[in-house]
């Protein structure tokens with residue numbers, strides 16, 4: 322199954338049917354995901370609807386709860402688990418990142434949930450994506466950024482910015498104003514990781530992530546790392 326193809330047809334799924342899913346496919350796929358940083362601790366568990374506090378306006382039969390011990394790992398959580406979302410999409414399992422659902426059993430390491438389940442309403446045409454233009458998300462319009470442009474993000478904020486380098490891009494997170502920041506802070510880290518996952522999936526053989534000591538400061542932006550593609 323081609324993960325990249327899913328980028329152009331996916332949508333956040335908010336209509337599910339109750340069919341059971343063989344959950345072993347998730348562990349199997351998770352063994353093959355790429356990470357941005359190798360030395361991080363994280364784990365996930367799969368919960369049924371009755372095991373989550375759900376404040377979102379829709380519900381799903383299953384929720385994957387993500388846990389990690391450090392805030393610095395949030396971008397990686399987006400990066401790793403968006404690969405899973407694209408995989409699930411490709412095997413007809415709809416999914417949606419949900420900031421507004423958390424496990425009933427409290428745990429301070431909890432980061433975010435992903436709802437998933439069988440669905441018959443989980444694809445769309447390219448024309449139906451609502452996204453910033455390529456020139457808004459980069460210093461120079463570049464079609465190689467379409468996979469990042471189409472990535473999902475919390476309240477569709479698309480808080481990413483790409484600056485060209487010789488062999489790829491320096492990647493920045495857009496800073497929000499103080500009020501918005503309180504609301505979407507940890508989600509923005511996840512969002513940038515999700516956009517990088519799309520860049521990885523579209524450039525699987527060449528993708529590399531690294532951090533520069535000397536990067537350009539851009540007003541209103543925070544340097545997140547650099548990619549070779």
Ligand SMILES: Cc1cc2nc3c(=O)[nH]c(=O)nc-3n(C[C@H](O)[C@H](O)[C@H](O)COP(=O)(O)O)c2cc1C
Pocket residue numbers: 331332333335377378417418419420421422433471472473474475476477508511512515
């Ligand atoms: C970190 C994150 C948190 C999200 N939280 C919610 C949520 O709580 N409820 C919801 O309906 N959608 C949520 N979404 C889905 C976004 O609203 C959706 O990705 C965005 O509007 C773009 O639409 P698309 O995913 O269909 O392309 C979340 C997405 C991300 C990446």
